Amino acid sequence: MRGVATKYERDNIDTDVIIPGTYLKVHDHAELARHAMEGIDPDFHSRMEGRSILVAGRNFGCGSSREHAPIALAGCGVRAVLAPSFARIFYRNCVDGAYLLPVEVGQEAYESISDGDELEVDMAARRVRNLTRGEEHEIAPVPEIISGIIEAGGLFRYRVPE
Amino acid sequence: MTGDGAPRTLFGKVWDAHTVDTRDDGAALLYIDRHLVHEVTSPQAFEGLRQSGRRVRRPGLTTATMDHNVPTGDRSLPMADDTSAAQMRALERNCAEFGIELHGMGSASQGIVHVIGPELGLTLPGSTIVCGDSHTATHGAFGALAMGIGTSEVEHVLATQALWLERPEEMLVRMDGSLGSSRAITPKDAILSVIREIGPAGARGAAIEYAGSAISEMSMEGRMTVCNMSIEAGARAGMVAPDEKTFAHVRDRPRTPRNIDALVESWRETLFTDAGAERDREHAIDVSRIAPQVSWGTDPGMTCDITEAIPTPAEFSRGDESRRAAAERALEYIGLEAGTPMEDVRPDRVFVGSCTNARLGDLREAAAAVRGRRVADGVRAMVVPGSQEVKRLAEAEGLDRDFVGAGFEWRESGCSMCLGMNEDVLGPGERCASTSNRNFEGRQGARGRTHLMSPVMAAAAAIAGHLVDVRGWELAEAV
Incomplete structure (x- = not known):
């Protein structure tokens, strides 16, 4: 997949920031999307127009188990989040529901990407190509069970290989 | 249980005992003994079951309560918040349709899911417990492997009573020394002090076992406070090996199993970390030295x-x-x-x-x-x-x-x-x-x-x- 990146230089972006608790009563995905990242950027929804990749610091998605978090981001057109590390429940929620791809990259790769860069994420080759800068970065190895779920298109489609 | 004699951790024993299937990378399909459900992370899961024509695999192992958005004022008044009321009605409907026990808002046993589990005797040593809530690690205070999960996983557990999980790294957190008897320094101070030192990602993805003299001294409630905040260091789970305090706590609860004596005997023989078992990470604090x-x-x-x-x-x-x-x-x-x-x-x-x-x-x-x-x-x-x-x-x-x-x-x-x-x-x-x-x-x-x-x-x-x-x-x- 290819897309333009929006970057927040910040570690530990938590799920209360991604989607505040007051919206956990909301089931409409479009409505959830309108409040995505409200905590740090009230204009997030419009900032993602024409963009599909979110880049952020370490331990992205820490805190609550709310699956509303990846749903809200996906509703804003986010198809991949690149970060040096992810909180585990958030990471699993992204792939279990097949909302978006959590992509673990090195700290240096994270630091080298700027807001507005065009990126190409190639999970098969485990590479992120920065088309704006002509740079290429490695994606951290993905556990077999996770790549299985990603390839299947979500937890409910996953079948144990024969 | 594997019989090769290699020393195992408490976590490893509970994980192995619940493994239905494994992958080469150590991931396992884990059988879930107890599924706790609340009104906020469950509606889409039940809806998913309905759309796919599935039933709840083991309704008897599933327990629901209302806690996240219930009003805490006068409950004889109509609910002021329509969307909260709708979410609570949805849980009532879902529990009735799928045959799940519900401790609803008017019930004498209603409460926060992680408070009522141990209170009712649903939280048992050596068991696997999941809930669509990140503070599920609370139940680890009893030597259970308890993990917070998302709504897709809630649906998966409802449908199959099992879950595919990556095998987490293991971390030992030792709390040595004593909190003393002044009541001014508490288990909350001990766990905050650990998180202050290792940071919000210091145990990211790991299953923590808490041990040491301060843990032995602590009440079950104190251990629950400690395990509860494991997620604030990024951990998947937090556990304490059960002891006589644990066994006393699980006796004489409304839902204590009838064969509790036999269970306690087997827990006593198995639910501890063997000498020489290894962990991936370790952190120790002396709680005698901490301030509020x-x-x-x-x-x-x-x-x-x-x-x-x-x-x-x-x-x-x-x-x-x-x-x-x-x-x-x-x-x-x-x-x-x-x-x-x-x-x-x-x-x-x-x-x-x-x-x-x-x-x-x-x-x-x-x-x-x-x-x-x-x-x-x-x-x-x-x-x-x-x-x-x-x-x-x-x-x-x-x-x-x-x-x-x-x-x-x-x-x-x-x-x-x-x-x-x-x-x-x-x-x-x-x-x-x-x-x-x-x-x-x-x-x-x-x-x-x-x-x-x-x-x-x-x-x-x-x-x-x-x-x-x-x-x-x-x-x-x-x-």
């Missing part, structure tokens, strides 16, 4: 001693630019300057509650600081018991009279102001001394400011009108 902890920033790692001043971003950074920037943003959000003594911080609100600190022992600790005293002018203080059972027991001891007499609100049980889903929220800019678990931006209400601390410290702050070192206080005798 209070958070000053916007993640639980941004915490210091009550006697300290707020660190400068440079001091907090430990040479890491990202930590420095985080501290700067946190200070701006929290509306305080570096160098401010923590005892000068003045809360507008005080919240004693949450799955971290709303059990009977927590309320006793808090009451000891308020008995015969008055809440300071300008402070609004509330106590939200963790369950209806906690509320009843506290009232039987007269704790409600201590709180109400001092000017606290004494409310109905639920998650309440921990996460700001019901009417109990901070206004913009309001500052709260809170016994909950997260001081994230907006957690207790948009632009609200949270300082995490123990129940006795929060109660004392309500009385003093500012954060205060409770070690200098005369605490009322236990009733």
